[in-house]
Amino acid sequence: MSGQKFPAAEFSGADLSCRRGGRTVFTGLSFRIVSGEVIVLRGPNGSGKTTLLRLMAGLARAVSGTLHWNDADIADDLCAHGARLGFAGHLDAVKSAQTVRENIAFWASLRGAAPTHVDQALNTFGIRHLSDIPARVLSAGQRHRVALARVAVSGAPLWLLDEPTNTLDDAALNALRDTLSAHLQRGGMIVMASHGDLFLPQARALDLRQTQPAAIAA
Amino acid sequence: MSGFSTILRRELTLSLRSQGDVMTVIAFFAIAAALFAFGVGPELNVQSRIASGVVWTTALLAALLSLERLFALDYEDGTLDQLMLSGTEPIAMVLAKTLAHWLTTGLALLIAAPVVALALQLPTQAYGALMMSLALGTPTLSLLGAVGAALILGAKRGGVLLSLLLLPLYIPILIFGAAAVEGATLGLSTSAPYAVLGGLLVAALTLCPWAAASALRHALE
Numbered sequence: 511m512s513g514q515k516f517p518a519a520e521f522s523g524a525d526l527s528c529r530r531g532g533r534t535v536f537t538g539l540s541f542r543i544v545s546g547e548v549i550v551l552r553g554p555n556g557s558g559k560t561t562l563l564r565l566m567a568g569l570a571r572a573v574s575g576t577l578h579w580n581d582a583d584i585a586d587d588l589c590a591h592g593a594r595l596g597f598a599g600h601l602d603a604v605k606s607a608q609t610v611r612e613n614i615a616f617w618a619s620l621r622g623a624a625p626t627h628v629d630q631a632l633n634t635f636g637i638r639h640l641s642d643i644p645a646r647v648l649s650a651g652q653r654h655r656v657a658l659a660r661v662a663v664s665g666a667p668l669w670l671l672d673e674p675t676n677t678l679d680d681a682a683l684n685a686l687r688d689t690l691s692a693h694l695q696r697g698g699m700i701v702m703a704s705h706g707d708l709f710l711p712q713a714r715a716l717d718l719r720q721t722q723p724a725a726i727a728a
Numbered sequence: 729m730s731g732f733s734t735i736l737r738r739e740l741t742l743s744l745r746s747q748g749d750v751m752t753v754i755a756f757f758a759i760a761a762a763l764f765a766f767g768v769g770p771e772l773n774v775q776s777r778i779a780s781g782v783v784w785t786t787a788l789l790a791a792l793l794s795l796e797r798l799f800a801l802d803y804e805d806g807t808l809d810q811l812m813l814s815g816t817e818p819i820a821m822v823l824a825k826t827l828a829h830w831l832t833t834g835l836a837l838l839i840a841a842p843v844v845a846l847a848l849q850l851p852t853q854a855y856g857a858l859m860m861s862l863a864l865g866t867p868t869l870s871l872l873g874a875v876g877a878a879l880i881l882g883a884k885r886g887g888v889l890l891s892l893l894l895l896p897l898y899i900p901i902l903i904f905g906a907a908a909v910e911g912a913t914l915g916l917s918t919s920a921p922y923a924v925l926g927g928l929l930v931a932a933l934t935l936c937p938w939a940a941a942s943a944l945r946h947a948l949e
Contacts, residue, residue: 567813569948588945593815601806607745608738619734620814660810 516667516697518545519580521566526575528561535561536721539575545667545697548690550704553718559703560600562718563670566701567597593621596664599672602657606646610637610656613645618663631659635685651677662689669693671702675709683709731816732824739828749794753833754840757790761844772849779850780858780909786844787837787862788898791869795894796887798829798877799944809948818941826874826937834866850909857912861905864925871929871936872897878943901928 520542527537535558543549551559564570566577568588577584584591604613611628618628632638635655640648645656654677661669674686687709690700694712743749764782768774802808811821841862842855850858876894880886908921 567809569809569812571949588812589815589817592813595813597809597813599806599809601804601809603806603810605742605805605807607742612741616734616738617810617814620731620816622730 514696516545518697519667519699520544521577521579521668521699523566523577524575526562526565526577527573528558528565528570529573530561534573534723536718537723539718539721541716543699543701545699546694548694548700548702548710548713550702550710550713550715551718552704552715557718557722559718560672563597563599563672563701563703566668567595567670568592569597594666595668595670596661596666597670598657598661598674602653603660604645604648604653604656606644609642609644610648611641613656614659614663617660621664621666623663623665627663627665631662634662634689635659636681651679651682654678655682658686658689667698669698669700669702671700673704674702675704731814732820735811735816735821735824736828739825740831743828743832750832750836753790753793754836756793757786757837757840758844760786760789761848765848776849776851776913779845779848780854780913781906782848783841783845783850783858784861784865784902784906784909787841787866788869788902790837791833791866791873792891792894794829794833795870795873795877796880796890798825798874799881799947800877800886803881803947808944812944812948818944819937822874822878822937822940822944826870826940829873830867830870834862834870837866838862851913853915854909854912857908857918860918860922861908861925864922864929865901865905868901868925868929868932869898871932874940875936875943878940878947881944881947901925904928 521544522540522542524540526539528535535556539562541549551562553559561570565572568577568584568591579591579594608616611632614631615625615628618625629638632641635658637652637655637659640652645653648656658671658674661671669690675683678686690710693700694710761782764778764786765775768778799808802811812818814821838859841858845855845858873890873894876890876897879893880890883889904921904924908918908925911918911921
């Protein structure tokens with residue numbers, strides 16, 4: 511959450527291609543993002559937004575192309591790359607048997623974050639009053655807030671968010687916007703897939719329609 | 729190493745909260761062994777003759793029960809993604825989850841084994857060998873199981889597949905585990921089966937976490 515600034519960094523991908531189930535999802539995709547920037551991935555369903563985010567996280571592998579963090583290929587040390595990013599995908603990774611606080615505290619302690627950050631994240635996303643109830647009784651929106659709070663406590667400079675606005679109400683949307691702005695102000699980077707409004711004035715769009723195999727052939 | 733203990737602690741909390749897990753393993757172990765006793769009939773000689781093999785076979789099947797879910801639950805709810813990105817080495821994560829599996833099944837079986845053996849009339853002089861062979865053998869079951877559990881991710885009917893994958897690999901452990909108990913029953917030296925079980929454990933400890941970690945990476949792609 512609040513804290514000192516991140517060291518200046520650059521994250522880039524060059525000439526990325528990805529196949530899923532024998533079909534080329536995108537090809538010849540390049541991007542570059544530096545500290546304090548935000549990229550919003552645009553494109554219709556199936557254009558590879560989620561795949562690109564998983565590629566950036568090092569979870570999926572590209573058929574061709576490379577990803578670099580400050581000139582170091584991320585494939586050389588995937589574990590270190592994981593430590594420098596916070597990821598919120600379609601799955602919220604919330605354990606029903608644990609309380610909200612236990613869920614977030616587990617990830618905070620894996621990342622070596624201070625317990626005060628957990629309280630701060632609970633407050634930010636308006637789930638403080640739920641902190642001691644088991645996660646099994648949460649609604650979809652509330653579980654999603656827990657997932658976002660996990661990203662907030664990660665202390666990582668790069669945030670990869672897949673449809674972060676899904677299932678959120680107005681209050682949570684405001685909290686998300688504030689959290690994202692604060693992260694950018696600290697020198698963090700954000701890449702997110704979104705159909706909705708960009709809602710961050712400085713956001714740059716990366717349109718995946720231009721890297722579809724059909725668009726290139728045409 | 730802090731990641732290892734954090735994950736281990738969470739795994740143990742989760743499996744103790746769903747108390748069913750540990751109790752199911754022990755109950756299955758006891759009931760399966762009882763089936764053998766009923767099937768063979770009340771002949772004491774026969775029962776004590778087959779006790780070593782029955783205890784080992786049923787313990788091995790009981791250990792298999794909860795293996796299917798070792799990684800499957802985390803795979804389905806996205807936890808596995810997050811664990812891979814947590815900055816903890818995947819091998820340390822696999823070791824933590826495997827150790828948690830052993831503590832909640834292997835160790836539970838170890839505690840229940842003398843009672844089951846008693847019901848099967850295992851001769852008194854063989855109890856030490858039973859405990860020792862299970863202590864050396866069950867960690868190997870969990871380690872091999874972790875590789876299998878990682879390989880079946882994403883497959884339909886993974887549980888059946890897992891049994892087909894693992895049971896053949898469990899045969900050496902069964903042979904030498906039962907041989908140790910058998911040897912002790914007959915008053916022979918048990919050092920040879922112990923040595924083999926120990927060797928298998930060391931080999932599994934060095935190779936399995938690495939193999940399971942790569943299988944997990946593949947499953948997430």
